[in-house]
Amino acid sequence: xxxxxxxxxxxxxxxxxxxxxxxxxxxxxxxxxxxxxxxxxxxxxxxxxxxxxxxxxxxxxxxxxxxxxxxxxxxxxxxxxxxxxxxxxxxxxxxxxxxxxxxxxxxxxxxxxxxxxxxxxxxxxxxxxxxxxxxxxxxxxxxxxxxxxxxxxxxxxxxxxxxxxxxxxxxxxxxxxxxxxxxxxxxxxxxxxxxxxxxxxxxxxxxxxxxxxxxxxxxxxxxxxxxxxxxxxxxxxxxxxxxxxxxxxxxxxxxxxxxxxxxxxxxxxxxxxxxxxxxxxxxxxx
Numbered sequence: 001x002x003x004x005x006x007x008x009x010x011x012x013x014x015x016x017x018x019x020x021x022x023x024x025x026x027x028x029x030x031x032x033x034x035x036x037x038x039x040x041x042x043x044x045x046x047x048x049x050x051x052x053x054x055x056x057x058x059x060x061x062x063x064x065x066x067x068x069x070x071x072x073x074x075x076x077x078x079x080x081x082x083x084x085x086x087x088x089x090x091x092x093x094x095x096x097x098x099x100x101x102x103x104x105x106x107x108x109x110x111x112x113x114x115x116x117x118x119x120x121x122x123x124x125x126x127x128x129x130x131x132x133x134x135x136x137x138x139x140x141x142x143x144x145x146x147x148x149x150x151x152x153x154x155x156x157x158x159x160x161x162x163x164x165x166x167x168x169x170x171x172x173x174x175x176x177x178x179x180x181x182x183x184x185x186x187x188x189x190x191x192x193x194x195x196x197x198x199x200x201x202x203x204x205x206x207x208x209x210x211x212x213x214x215x216x217x218x219x220x221x222x223x224x225x226x227x228x229x230x231x232x233x234x235x236x237x238x239x240x241x242x243x244x245x246x247x248x249x250x251x252x253x254x255x256x257x258x259x260x261x262x263x264x265x266x267x268x269x270x271x272x273x274x275x276x277x278x279x280x281x282x283x284x285x286x
Contacts, residue, residue: 004027004028004029005028005061005062005063005153006029006031006060006061006062006063007023007028007029007030007031007061007062007063007064007065007153008030008031008032008033008051008057008058008060008061008063008064008065009023009030009031009032009033009048009064009065009066009067010032010033010034010054010057010064010065010066010067010068010077011034011066011067011068011069011098012032012034012036012039012040012043013039013067013069014128014131014233014234014235015067015097015124015127015128015131016034016065016067017039017042017043018128018131018132019065019067019097019131019136019157020032020043020048020065021042021043021046022131022132022134022156022157023153023156023157024043024046024047024048025046026156028153028156029049030043030047030048030049031048031049031050031051031057031060031061032044032048032049032050032051032057033050033051033052033053033054033056033057037050052082053082054077054078054080054082054083054084054087055082055083055084055086055087056082056087057084058084058087058089058092058094059087059088059089061092062092062093063092063093063094063095063150063153064084064092064093064094064095065095065097066094066095066096066097066098067097067098068098069098069239070098070100070242071100071101071103071104073098074096074098074100074104074108075104075107075108078108078111078112079111084112084117085111085112085115085117090115090116090117091116091117092117092118093117093118093120093146093149093150094108094112094117094118094119094120095119095120095122095150096108096119096120096121096122096123097122097123097124097138098123099123099171099174099175099178099239099242099243099246100121100123100171100246101171101246101249101250102121102141102167102168102169102171102172102250103168105119105121105141105167105168105170105171106167106168109121109142109167118142118143118146119142119146119167120140120141120142120143120146120147120150120167120170121140121141121142121167121168121169121170121171122138122139122140122141122142122150122154122161122170123138123139123170123171123173123174124136124137124138124139124157124158124174125137125139125174125177126158127234127235128234129234130158131157134156134157134158134159135158135159136157136158136159137158137159137160137161137162138154138157138158138160138161138162138170139162139164139169139170139173139174139177140154140161140162140163140164140169140170141163141164141165141166141167141168141169141170141171141172141173142163142166142167142169142170143166144163147161147163172250174243175243175246175247175250175252176247178240178243178244178247179243179244179247179252179257179260181218181240181276182240182243182244182260182261182264183256183260184218184219185222185240185276185277185279186259186260186263186264186279186283188209188218188219188222188223188226188277189226189277189279189280189283190283191205191209192205192223192226192280193280193283193284202226202227203227205223206223206224206226206227209223210223222275222276222277225275225277226277226280230275231271231274231275231277231278231281232274232275233273233274233275234275235275235276236272236273236274236275236276237264237267237268237271237272237273237274237275237276237278237279238268238272238273240264240276241264241265241267241268241272244257244260244261244264244265245261245265247261248261263279263282263283264279266282267279267282270282
């Protein structure tokens with residue numbers, strides 16, 4: 001990879017927007033594509049170029065990142081009428097940072113290879129703040145040489161990038177860590193609910209957690225959200241519910257895994273657009 005590869009970015013949601021913005025700020029030429037064109041405007045104003053389709057974008061980029069919602073969005077992005085694999089080009093590095101199933105990565109990696117491209121699955125651990133500050137943890141599956149090629153770019157996006165094994169390994173690690181996120185989220189909410197039911201002040205409970213061995217960044221941020229009854233989505237509950245479905249499809253059947261999966265599936269219809277910690281509201285209603 002030369003010093004300044006042309007980059008492409010697809011998907012400008014809560015995470016994709018600040019991540020692509022960091023690459024742009026750090027001096028890389030970036031072309032962007034998003035189905036909702038309004039989301040392209042801020043990056044265009046900051047110096048990005050835009051493309052009319054994934055196929056058009058991959059023709060002008062050496063490396064294409066993508067951060068989209070689910071397996072179907074990934075399949076459409078690669079194989080749709082104007083998809084990445086419809087372009088008459090080869091030799092591109094395609095980096096899928098979406099949280100999706102290992103199976104879709106294995107399928108798209110195979111199709112990419114047939115077209116002369118290289119595919120990495122590289123989902124991230126972290127939320128909007130970590131995306132904005134380049135403090136994400138990046139979990140990577142795919143060929144080692146492709147990881148080494150991408151590593152200088154990952155350094156602009158995260159504090160750590162780990163190559164975990166063949167295609168799908170990054171996805172499996174992301175499902176594992178988001179299962180733990182489900183445990184933490186429901187556990188914190190249940191702790192506050194138990195305290196509330198026994199007449200304790202939630203502010204005092206937050207202080208106890210923050211000053212004890214169980215305190216961490218997550219409990220601080222989400223505890224403060226509970227206190228403020230602020231459930232605006234940093235990471236939407238519907239996304240964690242989806243991730244837990246994916247984990248279950250990969251064999252998650254432990255006692256806690258079953259419970260947290262079922263809780264989030266029940267909560268999703270009413271609270272899916274709110275933050276994950278809105279699980280507190282679901283538990284209060286149950």
